């Protein structure tokens with residue numbers, strides 16, 4: 353296996369600060385920030401601490417400039433894109449914008465990211481609506497997936513459909529454009545969780561979606577705290593989760609200033625994108641607009657055609673030394689589908705519905721130690737609808 357080199361012929365791995373002897377297979381969950389980008393962010397933090405008053409007074413303008421640049425890289429009109437701290441926050445913005453209405457019926461799939469699905473189900477409970485889950489078999493064709501969503505929407509009046517673009521537990525690239533068409537035919541708003549798409553897909557933003565969110569801290573390699581919310585439907589008003597001075601501004605400027613939040617991850621995100629383009633050698637990639645080399649071919653067959661993009665990108669990571677396999681959990685490479693699951697989300701179980709983390713192995717390593725109420729068990733039925741029963745959250749939130 354040939355390791356990927358930088359333009360100066362150093363191993364690509366040397367651009368990151370992974371601990372000696374430690375390799376990281378799972379880039380999809382928490383990303384990994386190149387040292388140069390950490391340094392660039394630190395320089396901004398130093399500037400902030402050097403003169404906090406000047407920093408925060410000029411911050412909205414700087415964020416606006418970074419936002420416009422990020423929108424241009426993503427190929428989105430800048431008046432549609434707002435900065436948010438992470439994909440979860442972006443989806444929470446969508447949910448909270450609908451929370452004032454009555455009886456919001458939501459629909460998700462059994463491949464949805466657990467926390468995002470929980471948020472949608474909570475929205476339904478809070479407003480007196482119901483939630484349904486479309487079961488999508490791992491090997492389903494695009495046509496089958498669209499048909500299943502269509503059938504589910506026909507039987508379940510739905511206000512909000514939440515779909516992943518690249519599913520994290522199962523690494524499927526879902527046919528989002530056709531799903532958007534179907535959702536709109538049924539009068540549903542559609543929000544797409546594209547957390548993994550920036551840096552993986554050449555055209556990551558699904559322009560047919562009412563809302564789309566993407567993380568920049570994953571395959572874009574920006575510092576954590578950088579994500580975007582794209583609103584393609586101007587009729588749907590959204591507000592930042594934090595009420596601050598920008599609240600009177602139009603979208604998306606109202607998201608530029610979130611009080612004293614540390615926005616350095618947003619400011620350095622364009623630099624992160626450009627840095628990898630300039631630093632990693634190789635011919636133009638067929639996958640991303642970056643100047644990254646073509647993805648190496650995989651020794652075993654792809655789980656399905658739809659997973660190819662994410663999968664090839666991950667394989668690039670492994671070969672480059674950005675990802676590796678020193679701690680592969682035993683038994684998780686059981687089949688093609690499961691191998692992919694593990695690469696994208698090594699510290700979660702591979703159960704399609706409900707991502708249970710921290711996993712026993714990550715707990716043993718002392719990471720992902722979030723206090724958690726139990727995640728609802730995976731559905732046993734392979735058919736829809738599975739009407740959500742309010743098994744989460746527990747009593748502390750029951751007064752909502």
Ligand SMILES: Cc1ncc(COP(=O)(O)O)c(C=O)c1O
Pocket residue numbers: 380381382438439440441465468516518519520545547548567
């Ligand atoms: C599909 C998907 N959506 C959302 C998230 C949440 O990302 P964040 O914790 O940065 O909000 C993840 C995280 O891995 C994910 O895989």
